[in-house]
Amino acid sequence: MERVNGRAPARGFVVMPFGRKKNAQGEEIDFDLVYRELIEPAMLAAGVEPRRADQEMRAGGIHGDMFQDLLLADLVVADLTIDNPNAYYELGVRHALRDNATVSIFSSERPFLPFDVVGERSLLYAPIRAPVDQTVVEADRAKLTQMIGATLAAWRGRKTSPVYRFLPNLEEPAWKNLKVGDITEVWERLESWQALVATAVSKQRPADILLLADETPNRFLELEAIQTAVQALLKLDSVKFALAIIERGLALDPDNLWLQQQYGIALGRAGRFHDARARLSELAERHRTGETLSLLGLTYKDHWLRLWSKAGTPPAARRQKATAAAAFLEMAIDAYAKGFRASPYDSYPGINTLTLGRLWENLTGRTSRVDLDLITQGVRWTVDCILQRCNADLRHDYWAFATRGELRLVADGDGGGALEDFAAAAAQGVVDSNRAALQSTRQQLDILLDLNFRAELVQPARALIAEAETQLSVLQGARLERPKRIVLFSGHMIDNPKERGEGEGKKPARFPATKVAAAAAAIAAHLDSIKAGPGDLALCGGACGGDLLFAEACLQRGMALEMRLPQRIPQFLHDSVTFADSDQSWVQRFDAAMHNPQTTLLIMPDEIGPTPEGERGKMYDRNNRWQLYSALSLDLDTLKFITLLDRQSIEKPGGAQHMIRRIREYTGREPLVIDPTAL
Incomplete structure (x- = not known):
């Protein structure tokens, strides 16, 4: 099946008996005929790619494929015309794994469904026998197509599984942890897609990522793929494209906290500061997480920067304007400090509290209300823990090096130690093709330089990061200058x-x-x-x-x-x-x-x-x-x-x-x- 409006076809799975089986009255039913005449065409008409366990031709048992399909299918249709143990077992597995998107059907040959499933969304269809009465089956087919469409279009938060409906605090399992054995077809498609996105990042090609975002490999994994694309686009500082993909993701899952946070970040980076602050302020009220509070701090910081950092402003005037707007800087410090208290294991809000706090003190000549000495100890402990963990895992972390460099520069006045860390961060930024990280660090150092804060220490650190950005452009064959036209x-x-x-x-x-x-x-x-x-x-x-x-x-x-x-x-x-x-x-x-x-x-x-x-x-x-x-x-x-x-x-x-x-x-x-x- 082809994509519709850029979306992968919905993946369907059919739970039903196979071949010819007898009902409670001893009459034989050809369930393969039911599948061919009713279920399969109805699902295709609704834009769903149908699949039955008996269609899996791979050698070995079908259980792994079945469990994977019951987990990953966007929609499950279950035929409960007869009391088939396998069908009920599979329906129960689906109800346990997913909280919605299941449709039950049964023939009018049985008078009622068992008590445990009688309240589910169900379709009663007329018996199907050869020769098939097309007038009757077409009417039932249309009803089933309509029911499938309504189920897929239903609000994502609506729980139709009785397991989740009667246990309201139960949450769906983390699907990434439920990969079954060697049944990896769907997962391999996602991993292959993610590898292509990673290659596009390394080549600095946001257009490639945008095209790949049109080709997400599976609807159930679509949100994961969209998040991958957003991360990549923001990493490349391709903000306009990132906003477009975020909006697509929020259309799929309006309550996704991560996407809402990234939306706030992208709005700020696009210069829409008021929109960013309004969105992140509302998020911070509902989700008092370190990350959300830090993002709110970022919007206040951006607002403060806008008031004084206009190109061409003389140094003395810049410092004067920055001091006059220090109230916004103080709001940023307060939000970052709250974020660090909420997430003391995250060095990002801590280092921003410290650097902006010391800068505020330097501008105003007053002592910050935030205990910056205590923040310094907290950031040092957090960064040391991150670096120790990285050493144990034989890996490097750009932000750990950059944060420790900034800590040594701002808190310790240790120019030599800071340069060692910034050099390590610069090299890692090139290895990771992380232009956005290098740019973020350079912009932070630019603020300190523009306001003449420890300029003799900041200038050589800034030169290391700027050189890394140039190296990255050379290695990736990127244009050092944008085309004129x-x-x-x-x-x-x-x-x-x-x-x-x-x-x-x-x-x-x-x-x-x-x-x-x-x-x-x-x-x-x-x-x-x-x-x-x-x-x-x-x-x-x-x-x-x-x-x-x-x-x-x-x-x-x-x-x-x-x-x-x-x-x-x-x-x-x-x-x-x-x-x-x-x-x-x-x-x-x-x-x-x-x-x-x-x-x-x-x-x-x-x-x-x-x-x-x-x-x-x-x-x-x-x-x-x-x-x-x-x-x-x-x-x-x-x-x-x-x-x-x-x-x-x-x-x-x-x-x-x-x-x-x-x-x-x-x-x-x-x-x-x-x-x-x-x-």
């Missing part, structure tokens, strides 16, 4: 003469070979009209026709070029270049563009994995989204769109017309359109 292209391939043009049964001409020179001139004219040249970046595919004409024009103007292909080169050449290449000219153009030193060639299956199963037909649309997300991740304000498109084209996924719709949908802007039939 980004130009995204999408357009028709050259017409295949066997399919388009004059002749019986052929489609109308769209981009005939006779229009190549005129199209190349039009593309060049559009690039000249926006003054494209060195320092700009172009993004396109590599198909014969519009893509390669655009690539050539950009390279001639000294632009950097990113050429993205949906397939590996041999298959791509066969499908998208050589079909209309009797004289080998398009292959030569492809090779010239690919090997140009200004070109970066990116092959989709190698960079972000193959197109998910069941969606092969959307490979070109996936490549279009990859290009669009890549362009959007750079800078919307300088982004330009050029398309080569005849006005009569029918929109289909992966085509230029479909790309235009996506551009409008994501940006609200209109591309420059070149109609080859009008040239």
Whole structure:
């Protein structure tokens, strides 16, 4: 089954007898017929991928698969027409593992359900016998589809399992701890997906993560996948994309505390300080956790920074304005201190209490109401514990080194010890590809420098972190400077003469070979009209026709070029270049563009994995989204769109017309359109 609105198909599991079984009256029922005529089509119509335990063909027993399906299925349909022990056992397991999303059905051949399940959401269906009365079964099928849809759409907090309904304080088990034996198919998909996200982080490509977030591997694991994507995007400081993914997660689970916290962080980092503070203040009232209180402290800190840290403000004026706004700094200190008391094992609120507290004292000349000496002892103990645990586990922790460096700098005045720790943190930040952590540390040191707090100690520490950021960019091949302008292209391939043009049964001409020179001139004219040249970046595919004409024009103007292909080169050449290449000219153009030193060639299956199963037909649309997300991740304000498109084209996924719709949908802007039939 294909995805609907970017979501993986719902995973269904059917609990029922197999084959032919007799009911209480001794009449034989063909349950495989019931499955084929009623259950399977009803589930498919509701967007649920059905599965029965007997469909598992793997060698060995089916129990592991069954337990995994009962845990991971988005929906379970249980046929209770006869008192089958296996069916009741499986239904009981489902009720114990999950608190909702179970539908019971039974034939009108039995007068009533047993007492223990009589109160559950159930469908009574007419007996199904061969030959099947399609009028009757279609009516029951429609009712079951409607019931499944209503169950899946029900509020996530609604408990339908009698186990959870009558034991209201019972919580679902942590599903990560319930992986069964060697039945790992679903888990492997998630782990493979997470590995692709980790690779995208290491390459500093937020667009790859956004595309992968469209392809979460399973609905039950979708929230876990979304959280992985959010962490990765915030790690790359790609805040706008992170906000979009967080909102998707909150639509699935509005009460998810972690997502609510990340939403507050992302709003603050996007400059929406009032929204961030309002959201986090409300969270802090309901959840007095160290993390939530710390995030509230961060919003007050950001508000304070906004009042004095404007670029170009002279040093003396900065310090004066920072002192005048010290009330916000004090509110931040208070929130961080409360966070550290709530979570004394977390050094983050503690070190912020200490650093901001000493800075407040330096600015105001007064003693903080918070006992900073006691905070210092607490942070030192916490960091020492973290570092000892890391040593025992043979691993390194960026924040432990950075925190101890800041502690030595602020509390001890130990410049040498602080530099050792910041050097270790800098190296670890590069190893972890953690640009957001390096940036956060540098910004904290910038505050101290801007306000002339122990500048002689802070300056060399800040230089270490800044150098690590540069090293990370070099290692990842990232641009040290943003492009001045980004130009995204999408357009028709050259017409295949066997399919388009004059002749019986052929489609109308769209981009005939006779229009190549005129199209190349039009593309060049559009690039000249926006003054494209060195320092700009172009993004396109590599198909014969519009893509390669655009690539050539950009390279001639000294632009950097990113050429993205949906397939590996041999298959791509066969499908998208050589079909209309009797004289080998398009292959030569492809090779010239690919090997140009200004070109970066990116092959989709190698960079972000193959197109998910069941969606092969959307490979070109996936490549279009990859290009669009890549362009959007750079800078919307300088982004330009050029398309080569005849006005009569029918929109289909992966085509230029479909790309235009996506551009409008994501940006609200209109591309420059070149109609080859009008040239």
